[in-house]
Amino acid sequence: MSTVPQQWNQFYLKDVSFVNLMTRRIFNVLIVANPYDAFMLEDDGRVDEKLFDEYMELGMRYPPSFSQVSTTEEAEQVLKTTDVDLVICMPGNADNDAFAVARDVKRMAPQIPCVVLTPFSHGITKRIENEDMSIFDYVFCWLGNTNLILSIIKLIEDRMNIEHDINEAGVQMILLVEDNIRFYSSVLPNLYNYILAQSKRFSTEALNPHAAAQRKRGRPKVVLATNYEDAMRIYEKYHENTLGVISDTRFPMHTPHGQLAQVQDGDAEAGLKLLREIRKRDEYVPLILQSSESENRAKAEAEGFDFIDKNSKKMNVDLRQVIEEHMGFGDFIFRDPQTHEEVCRVRSLKELQDNIFKIPNDSMLYHISRNHMSRWLCARAIFPVSAFLKHVTWHKLQDVDAHRQIIFDAIVQYRHMKNIGVVAVFDRLKFDTYSHFARIGEGSLGGKGRGLAFLDNIIKRHPELNQYPNARVMIPKTVVLCTDYFDQFMDKNNLWGIALSDASDEEILHHFLKAQLPDALIADFFTFFDAVKSPIAVRSSSLLEDSHYQPFAGIYSTYMIPYLDDKYEMLRMLACAIKGVYASVYYKDSKAYMTATSNVIDQEKMAVILQEVVGKTYGDKYYPTFSGVLRSLNYYPIGDETAEEGIASLALGLGKYIVDGGQTLRVSPYHPNQVLQTSEMETALRETQTRFYALDMSRVGDDFQVDDGFNIKNLRVKEADKDGALTGIASTFDPYDQVIRDGIYEGGRKIISFCGVLQHGVFPLPEILQMSERFGADEMRRPVEIEFACNLENGEQGKMNGNFYLLQIRPIVDSKQVLDADLDAISDEKCLLRSANSLGHGISEDVTDVVYVKTNDDFTASENPYIADEIEQINRRFLNEGRNYVLVGPGRWGSSDYWLGIPVKWPHISAARVIVEEGLKNYHVDPSQGTHFFQNLTSFGVGYFTINTYTGDGLFQKEVLDSMPAVEETPHVRHVRFDKPLKIMMDGKKQKGVVLLPDAEQ
The missing domain is CATH 3.40.50.2300 (Response regulator)
Structure with missing residues (x-):
C-alpha cells in the first residue's frame, strides 16, 4: 500500500455540536x-x-x-x-x-x-x-x-438559520432557482419530504436517541432564488457549502447594461448561463437543469449537466433519483465506471470504513475523482470528515490507495471523537473496536457506570489530557447492562425468596448461578467479545455504589474472565460472572453494610459493567504494567507536600492488589522525586512491592466462587521480571555493591520503584496524574478518588509509549465539622490516644467503648486471622445495639496478607468510629493508603490513627484500658467501656488526632 503524504496525515477533526443548529x-x-x-x-x-x-x-x-x-x-x-x-x-x-x-x-x-x-x-x-x-x-x-404549509415554514426557517448554521457547523445548502410559482409550489414539498426522510435516515449514525434527534438539525437547507442575480449572490456567499443546484432554464436575467432581458418569460438560456458560471468555479458540485422545452436536454447533457423534463409524469421520481445519485442522499453505491453497474453498497459510516479497502480500483477512482465521498458524508451531516476530504482532491493526490488510507484514517478519527463522552445505545451493527461506551437496557447505569461516563466526558472536554505524543488517555471499552435487566432476572427466576433469606453466601450464589439470563443478550455479548478481544472485567455498578454521600466501594463482587477463542465457553463464564455480581448484593457482608448505612436492601438495584481488562498477555497470565489509585486529598503529606496536592498509590499488576491492601508505592504527583519508600536502601528493600496480581488465563469453567479473586494469581515480582514487564517501573538491587540502581540489570532483586515514569520522564505519568486529579476534582466540585491502569511498551529515543486508562472516579466525602482547638496544646495525660499521623476530620463525643487487641510480648502475626473473626463477632453486637467504639490493633487493618495486619473487611469493623494502627517493638507499621477500605472510612467520617509509641510517634495509654474490667474478652481481644463518653478530635489538614479521656479539661 502506498504511503500517505505527510500533509494529509496530520489533521484534526473538530466536533460539531448539533444542539446549536x-x-x-x-x-x-x-x-x-x-x-x-x-x-x-x-x-x-x-x-x-x-x-x-x-x-x-x-x-x-x-x-x-x-x-x-x-x-x-x-x-x-x-x-x-x-x-x-x-x-x-x-x-x-x-x-x-x-x-x-x-x-x-x-x-x-x-x-x-x-x-x-x-x-x-x-x-x-x-x-x-x-x-x-x-x-x-x-x-x-x-x-x-x-x-405546502410545512414546506413554507421550513423554507423560512432555513432562511433565518442558514448563515449561523453554515458558520457554526458547515451545514449544506441546496439552491433551487425557479421563477414559476406553480412549479416551485409543487417541487418544494417533494424536495422537503425527501430531505426530511434523509435526515431521519442519517440520524441513525448517532449513538443514542437524544443525539439522533439533535443530528437531524444538520440536514441541508433549501434556498429559493427567482432570478439570475439572486442565484449568483446566494451561490457566491455559500459556495463552499453548496450540496447541489437545481435550476430552471428560463428566468429573469439582467443584460450587461443593467436592463432586464427583453424576452417573454425571462432569458431563454439563463439557467444554462448560471450553471456554466458555477461549473467554472467548482468542477464537482452537482448541477441539475429543469425545463419544459425538451430541446434543452441535449444542451444540458452536452455540458455535463443532469436534465429533468418538467413535462414528465414522473418528474418527482426523476428528481429524487438525480438527488440520490449526485447529492449523496441514500446509500453510497460504488459503481463500475464502464457498465455503471453496482459493485458495492454502503449504508453507514461503519460500513464505509469496513469496505474501503475492498472496492475495485477503477470504481474507487471514478468516485474519488468526482468527490462523491465527501458529498455523501456532507449529506449525512458528517461535516468534519467531509470538509477535510473535500480538499484532498484527485488533482492534488493522484494515488487511489493513498486516498483509501486517508478516508479510512479520517473515519476512524471521527468515530473515536464521536464515541468519547457519549453513552451510546448498544447496537450490534455499530459496536466494534472503535466503539467506546454503550448501554444495554433502559434502566440506570448505576454508580460506577455513571462515574465512567463522567470520566469519558472529562476526557472529551479536556483534550490537553492527550497532549503528549507517547501517551493516550482514555477509558476502557465498556458496555453497561442496566438495572432493568437485574429486575427482570430477579423476577423471572423467582430469586427474591432466597436472596432476602438468611442463607449462606455459597447457597445464594448456587441459586443465582442456576438461574437464566435473557437469551436476547447472547448476540450482544458475542459482538462485545469481537470488539474487545481481551479478558473482560464484570464489575458491580449498583444504584447506591459510589453515590455522592454513601459510597459502597468494594462491597460487591468484581469478577474477571479470560479471553477465549471458544466464544460459547467465554459466554458461559460471562453469564456466571454477571450472576455472581447479582448474587453479591445479598451476601452477608452486603446485608451488614446495608444495616450500617441505614439503607433498605430491596431498594438496591444492580447494573453490571462489562469492561475490557487493561493489560497484556504473558503466557497464561494477564496484567497491566501498573495500576493505581489517585486521591485529590493527601492525609499523609511528607516534606513540602501539602494535603491539597493529592496522593497516588502505584502497583505492578492488577489493581485488586491495591484494593486488598497490598504494599504499594505512595507518591504525590507534584513531587515525583520525593518517594519516602525508596529514599533509603533498607526501606526500599523492606517496603516496596514483592508480589502482584495477574488474571489466570488457564482457569476456565463455571465453578465460580463467592470469593471473586478465585481466578487471580498472587505472584512474586520476579515472575513479572521473567515476562519482561518491568521496564520503566523497576530498579535493580546490586547485592555486591549494596546499592539500588535505576533500571533493569541482570541478576539482583528487582525493586518496584517506578523510577522511569516518575523521575526519568520516560512516560509523562506525574503530569497525567496532576491533570486527572485537577479536572476530576474541579468537575465534581469536591475531592475525588480515581482508579487507573496503564500499559507501557518501548518507544523511540529512550521513551515509552503508553495507554493510560481511567477506570473509576468517586467523591471523597469529608465531614464538615469545624475544629477550632489546637490539638498540640492538649497535654498527654489527658489523652488516651494521640496520633501525629491521622486520617479524618471532625469532633465526636458519643463513644464510650474501646475494643483493642491484646499485644503482649509473645504477639505473633500468625494469629491475625483468628483476631479478625473475634472482632467480627464483637462488631456485630455493636451494630445490633446501635453503638460505636474505638478500635486499636497492630499492623495494617484490612490487609489481605495477614502477616502485614489483621485481615478484616469493612463490614467486620463498620461500627468503629476511630480505627488505630499500632506499631509494636518488632512489628513496624507503614500507614495504609488508597484502598477502597479508606474510601469507606472517610465517607463515614471515621478516624484512622497510626501510632508507633516505640519510636516516640504518638501516644497510647494502654495501661488505663488494662486496668479496667472487660465487658467482653476473647483469647486475643478485650472490650472495655467508660462511664462517660470519650472526646475524639481530628484535624484533617494537619493530620493530627486525639482521643481524650472522660472529664479531661482541655
Missing part, C-alpha cells in the same frame, strides 16, 4: 383565510397534527401553533396581542384577493414574514404580472396540499 424557529403562525379554506386546513388537512408529528421526529418540543382569522380587522387584533412569527394569507371571501389582505398585513407588521397563497387561474396570472410582488416574502400556488 436551527435555533431560530417559527412558533406562532397566523392564517388569514375564508372559512372554507380554514376548514380544509384544520379538519381535512390536519396541518397541526402533521407539523406536530414532524417536529417530534426532529426532537423539537414546540411545534408551531396556528391562529386563524377571516378579516383584516381580526388579523390586526391578533398581531397586537400575540407574538406572530409568520402570516399566511389565503384567498379572501368575495373577490379571492389575498394580495390586498397581505398588503394590509405588511403595513401593520412590516418585520413579520408574509406569504401569499393563491389558487391559479388565467386572471391571477395576469394580476401577478402587474403586481409589485417584492413586498411579499413568497407567493405560492394553493391547491389544498397541506404539505
Whole structure:
C-alpha cells in the first residue's frame, strides 16, 4: 500500500455540536383565510397534527401553533396581542384577493414574514404580472396540499438559520432557482419530504436517541432564488457549502447594461448561463437543469449537466433519483465506471470504513475523482470528515490507495471523537473496536457506570489530557447492562425468596448461578467479545455504589474472565460472572453494610459493567504494567507536600492488589522525586512491592466462587521480571555493591520503584496524574478518588509509549465539622490516644467503648486471622445495639496478607468510629493508603490513627484500658467501656488526632 503524504496525515477533526443548529424557529403562525379554506386546513388537512408529528421526529418540543382569522380587522387584533412569527394569507371571501389582505398585513407588521397563497387561474396570472410582488416574502400556488404549509415554514426557517448554521457547523445548502410559482409550489414539498426522510435516515449514525434527534438539525437547507442575480449572490456567499443546484432554464436575467432581458418569460438560456458560471468555479458540485422545452436536454447533457423534463409524469421520481445519485442522499453505491453497474453498497459510516479497502480500483477512482465521498458524508451531516476530504482532491493526490488510507484514517478519527463522552445505545451493527461506551437496557447505569461516563466526558472536554505524543488517555471499552435487566432476572427466576433469606453466601450464589439470563443478550455479548478481544472485567455498578454521600466501594463482587477463542465457553463464564455480581448484593457482608448505612436492601438495584481488562498477555497470565489509585486529598503529606496536592498509590499488576491492601508505592504527583519508600536502601528493600496480581488465563469453567479473586494469581515480582514487564517501573538491587540502581540489570532483586515514569520522564505519568486529579476534582466540585491502569511498551529515543486508562472516579466525602482547638496544646495525660499521623476530620463525643487487641510480648502475626473473626463477632453486637467504639490493633487493618495486619473487611469493623494502627517493638507499621477500605472510612467520617509509641510517634495509654474490667474478652481481644463518653478530635489538614479521656479539661 502506498504511503500517505505527510500533509494529509496530520489533521484534526473538530466536533460539531448539533444542539446549536436551527435555533431560530417559527412558533406562532397566523392564517388569514375564508372559512372554507380554514376548514380544509384544520379538519381535512390536519396541518397541526402533521407539523406536530414532524417536529417530534426532529426532537423539537414546540411545534408551531396556528391562529386563524377571516378579516383584516381580526388579523390586526391578533398581531397586537400575540407574538406572530409568520402570516399566511389565503384567498379572501368575495373577490379571492389575498394580495390586498397581505398588503394590509405588511403595513401593520412590516418585520413579520408574509406569504401569499393563491389558487391559479388565467386572471391571477395576469394580476401577478402587474403586481409589485417584492413586498411579499413568497407567493405560492394553493391547491389544498397541506404539505405546502410545512414546506413554507421550513423554507423560512432555513432562511433565518442558514448563515449561523453554515458558520457554526458547515451545514449544506441546496439552491433551487425557479421563477414559476406553480412549479416551485409543487417541487418544494417533494424536495422537503425527501430531505426530511434523509435526515431521519442519517440520524441513525448517532449513538443514542437524544443525539439522533439533535443530528437531524444538520440536514441541508433549501434556498429559493427567482432570478439570475439572486442565484449568483446566494451561490457566491455559500459556495463552499453548496450540496447541489437545481435550476430552471428560463428566468429573469439582467443584460450587461443593467436592463432586464427583453424576452417573454425571462432569458431563454439563463439557467444554462448560471450553471456554466458555477461549473467554472467548482468542477464537482452537482448541477441539475429543469425545463419544459425538451430541446434543452441535449444542451444540458452536452455540458455535463443532469436534465429533468418538467413535462414528465414522473418528474418527482426523476428528481429524487438525480438527488440520490449526485447529492449523496441514500446509500453510497460504488459503481463500475464502464457498465455503471453496482459493485458495492454502503449504508453507514461503519460500513464505509469496513469496505474501503475492498472496492475495485477503477470504481474507487471514478468516485474519488468526482468527490462523491465527501458529498455523501456532507449529506449525512458528517461535516468534519467531509470538509477535510473535500480538499484532498484527485488533482492534488493522484494515488487511489493513498486516498483509501486517508478516508479510512479520517473515519476512524471521527468515530473515536464521536464515541468519547457519549453513552451510546448498544447496537450490534455499530459496536466494534472503535466503539467506546454503550448501554444495554433502559434502566440506570448505576454508580460506577455513571462515574465512567463522567470520566469519558472529562476526557472529551479536556483534550490537553492527550497532549503528549507517547501517551493516550482514555477509558476502557465498556458496555453497561442496566438495572432493568437485574429486575427482570430477579423476577423471572423467582430469586427474591432466597436472596432476602438468611442463607449462606455459597447457597445464594448456587441459586443465582442456576438461574437464566435473557437469551436476547447472547448476540450482544458475542459482538462485545469481537470488539474487545481481551479478558473482560464484570464489575458491580449498583444504584447506591459510589453515590455522592454513601459510597459502597468494594462491597460487591468484581469478577474477571479470560479471553477465549471458544466464544460459547467465554459466554458461559460471562453469564456466571454477571450472576455472581447479582448474587453479591445479598451476601452477608452486603446485608451488614446495608444495616450500617441505614439503607433498605430491596431498594438496591444492580447494573453490571462489562469492561475490557487493561493489560497484556504473558503466557497464561494477564496484567497491566501498573495500576493505581489517585486521591485529590493527601492525609499523609511528607516534606513540602501539602494535603491539597493529592496522593497516588502505584502497583505492578492488577489493581485488586491495591484494593486488598497490598504494599504499594505512595507518591504525590507534584513531587515525583520525593518517594519516602525508596529514599533509603533498607526501606526500599523492606517496603516496596514483592508480589502482584495477574488474571489466570488457564482457569476456565463455571465453578465460580463467592470469593471473586478465585481466578487471580498472587505472584512474586520476579515472575513479572521473567515476562519482561518491568521496564520503566523497576530498579535493580546490586547485592555486591549494596546499592539500588535505576533500571533493569541482570541478576539482583528487582525493586518496584517506578523510577522511569516518575523521575526519568520516560512516560509523562506525574503530569497525567496532576491533570486527572485537577479536572476530576474541579468537575465534581469536591475531592475525588480515581482508579487507573496503564500499559507501557518501548518507544523511540529512550521513551515509552503508553495507554493510560481511567477506570473509576468517586467523591471523597469529608465531614464538615469545624475544629477550632489546637490539638498540640492538649497535654498527654489527658489523652488516651494521640496520633501525629491521622486520617479524618471532625469532633465526636458519643463513644464510650474501646475494643483493642491484646499485644503482649509473645504477639505473633500468625494469629491475625483468628483476631479478625473475634472482632467480627464483637462488631456485630455493636451494630445490633446501635453503638460505636474505638478500635486499636497492630499492623495494617484490612490487609489481605495477614502477616502485614489483621485481615478484616469493612463490614467486620463498620461500627468503629476511630480505627488505630499500632506499631509494636518488632512489628513496624507503614500507614495504609488508597484502598477502597479508606474510601469507606472517610465517607463515614471515621478516624484512622497510626501510632508507633516505640519510636516516640504518638501516644497510647494502654495501661488505663488494662486496668479496667472487660465487658467482653476473647483469647486475643478485650472490650472495655467508660462511664462517660470519650472526646475524639481530628484535624484533617494537619493530620493530627486525639482521643481524650472522660472529664479531661482541655
